[in-house]
Amino acid sequence: MSLQLPPMLIYAGRRLLHGVPVILMIMVGTFLLLKLAPGDTVDALVGDMGGADAKFIERLRMEYGLDQPVWVQLWRYMAKLAQFDFGWSFVYEQPVSEVLLDRLGTTLLLMATSLSFAFTIGCVLGAIAARRAYSLTDNVISVLGLVFYATPSFFLSLVMIVVFSVKLGLLPVGGIQTIAAFYTGWDHVLDVARHLIMPTSALALIYLALYMRLMRTSVIEVAELDYVRTARAKGAGEARLMIHHITRNALLPVITLLGLQFSAVLGGSVVVETIFSLPGLGQLAYQSVVQRDMNTLMGIIFLCSIVVIVVNFLTDLLYARLDSRIELT
């Protein structure tokens, strides 16, 4: 008898292994992108130094292994990525990995606030709309959903800035905290929260609309299933049906979507972080494109992919926890 692991752990391990080929493909992908990009590390280095003669460039190329066959370069590149070594950023004059780690926290915070906001409000509104399907409440919620879904986040950001910052002066126009205020403890938390209100809303609104619509259809569908009729025939009231029989099953597709779309939300942070000057990965991505800092850009792609894979893994676990039909072994 080999050692007995809890089934959830085995399931988790298997799901985690699932990410391996995806990560490998992304490694290869970023390498190809780097090769496609005009200019290589040496060009960047030489540009940084303000030019150099051809012989020196030749030597640099050899030093960086750029004279080797492509597959050797690929192998070295992947080995480096596996150690979180993304090379040197010539813009920030420090290793890319350090630049990234500086920025990661802000982005994760923004993701967490936006998604929890979108998920909670979206599901509650969706469920309400479904329970009153085709009523006035449902129509109002559905129309709002369509409008939210059609509002580009950058446009919403500008509207909010005009209204809340320029006209009313209620909220700070950008940044993650008040500069040189040196708040500590709760004051610091409140200060950051005030800075996050507009970016969070701007990023969350489209997803709020999506979750709301999906939750609405999902609740309507589940409510028509046979087993809900069984529960009714047992004498269960509407509140009991909703709590014990409908919600859990109806949430499953929303959780799937949450996992699937995490990477899109992360992409959306580029625009929002740039507008609100939040020092996160999104803003960094934009700046790297403008400054043509390819190493940093590839580092961002790789780090974001890892974050997405971890989040997908967590939603998978949550799904398995909620759906008893999933066989864990």
Next chain:
Amino acid sequence: MSETDRTLRPAEPSRLVVFWQRYRRNRAALLGLVLFAVVLAMAATAGLIEPVDPLRRAGTPLTWPFQNWQTPLGTDQLGRDILAGLFHGARISLLIGVVATLISVGIGVLIGALAGYFGGWLDDLLMRITEAFQTIPNFVLLLTLVAILGSSIENIILAIGIVSWTAPARLVRAEFMSLRQREFVDAARNLGLSDAAIIFREILPNALPPVIVFASVIMALAILLESALAFLGLGDPNYASWGNMIGQGRNVLRTAWYCAMIPGIAILLTVLSFSLLGEGLNEALNPRQKKT
């Protein structure tokens, strides 16, 4: 019932008629159709509003709307006519929406159909590739591609197509996997049809309705992606695009907020029209979804 089994039911009206009857029932979908027609009309008549160049100086910079009838919606900080920009922007948005959607749906249908029909190792391989593409945040990938390829309008369209094919691929794969199980596919194989004929002539026509509905979502998404790019100043500067206009309007946000708001509302309404169209198509093409 038994006596009537050999007599036919009365013939049903043609599919197009049934489709239109179902579509017409949804008032929101009709509104979507009207909005879409307006955008189309704007794109078609852009040359009448401003025949030369929407980027030329047409009046005093920062004229507010409804002040000067030469430029009814006002001018921006360079004196460009906002109305002309709006009409020409409709052209760009539609062009980008349609072509990028064709690219993305084309790739998606091909990959999804192969993966869903053949299954096995091919499915595994294609799905891992799809997952890899889905894992990279699409807007970051889009930025990277534009940074590498350059921001001409062709490259932007291509890049948008490349970052948005994964969702249709998954959708088509799911449709194919379920349709593959249906007995009419067995019947076709039993008649001796080739795999290619089964994929394209038997299954694909049945898999198309949800893809068509989804295409409207991608179209909206493509327009949003392009305008976000342009807003960040990474669009093609040689065309008047709504995103460009908002991006430039951002610089005068405090004093002349209309410069950003007007094109913003245009994007909102266009995207809304695609969403409404999509809902209407969905209800008309997949009527089982709404029974009550």
Next chain:
Amino acid sequence: MNDAVLDIAGLRIALPAGSDRAHAIDGLDLAVRAGEIICLVGESGSGKSLAASAVMRLLPGPQVRMTAGTIRFEGQDLAAVSERDMRRLRGDRMSMIFQEPMSALNPQKTVGWQIDEVLRLHTSKSRRERRAHALDMLESVHIPEPASALNAYPHQISGGQRQRVMIAMALALSPRLVIADEPTTALDVTTQLQILKLIRELQESQGSGILFITHEFGVVAEIADRVAVLRQGELVEQGTASDILNRPQHTYTRTLIAAVPALQPAAAKTAPQGPPILSADGLNKTFAARGGFLTGRRQAVAAVRDVSFELCRGETLGIVGESGSGKTTVSRLVTRLQNADSGTVEVDGKDMLAADRRTLKALRSDIQMVFQDPMASLNPRKRVLDLIAQGPIVHGTPPDAARDRARELLSLVELTPAAADRFPHEFSGGQRQRIGIARALAMEPKIIVADEPVSALDVSVQAQVLRLLADLRDRLSLALLFVTHDLRVAAQLCDRVAVMEKGEIVETGPTTEIFNAPRHAYTQKLLSSIPGRDWTPPTFRDDAA
């Protein structure tokens, strides 16, 4: 009728505008007394299930509603009962058993939780008392290891066990009225008999009245005290079981009963001569576990084990078995819709399984299939004419000739020429199956493999399609491989029968021998499980069909 538990008078249920008729039920009078089982019989679309929902006051939505009549439960008019009191009645005084036990149970809750819910809603017992009660109920429905079943999820137990759980739930509080809506339709015949016996047993011990809804006269013969027959929402006849089953008065009832295939096999025809046109030898198929460390391992299932048989021109071989016996896989192996792991299939002496692509295509025209679900087996986006002509065109017949031939085939399967330009959704189930048969015949095959071709059809339509198949077989001297779970159908149509259990043929022989003197224990069990096996449907001289 003062002792009636349920008394329905003049019930009328409206359907939404645009339906094929205005009322789902029109003028239904029905009484259920304590201690009796009354069967409400009707074909699909007769409105029988809606009548049940009306009694529970669970009609779907505002458009399908009761517009006339009264429903009295234990003397009390249900229309006057508040929704709150109605909830108290449901599950306690009146309860319901549904058709599909898988979907009728909440997949996310354990069996114990779901039985417990009834007790929690209607009693003030403590947690321990409720658990004991639930255990008692599971025991009384004869579930093995009730204590561990309490903690099982519905997907972890078999279909028959699930239906037992449903019954335990419905009868937990000894309701006065139980409504059973096709409770055995989704089950295999051996399980069906056990469930029918269980319902009878519990009903006798509790003395409740049962309204039993079914479409199958065999089941009626098995369980009913009284019978009411419904056609298109109207009650055509009502009486004791023996009267309705043996001396029906209304022509509709007679038509329905005449369509029930008798269990006595027809006298064997003269033995077919000549070499076998189809022979299968040592067929094996195992559905491999989807392996690999990423997906986890599953048990491999041997679907078909060492199956051999022969079939001659003009002969019909029935392959009968319960679900999971591998009978459908056999039909897919001989047509090479699936590849066998080992074994040979010879069509007219030519090896089908070893054939290369081109030979296979030519061989396919000799062996054609008729499928189970007439809706799913026709491409919904093709016109009937194209559906039928498609095969010959693929095989090189000029399109015009193929279409002319398709029109002839339409009349051969007794459809009007007007059908040619229609789409499949414009036909009834029986008509679609005729189109499927025409499509198979267009290839001028020597063998037809029919996989449960009538199991999706109402009995009256079923009889007509079977008659057509038998007629075509004789006229075109086709060999027919007929896969079915319905032993009554097999008795009527087949010359020989092969009985399958768990992937193997356990017994094979002439139909009369198998039905009159089964040798294998499983065959005996199968035959003794057929509902209504002791009832012989009467024949009528003035048969209207």
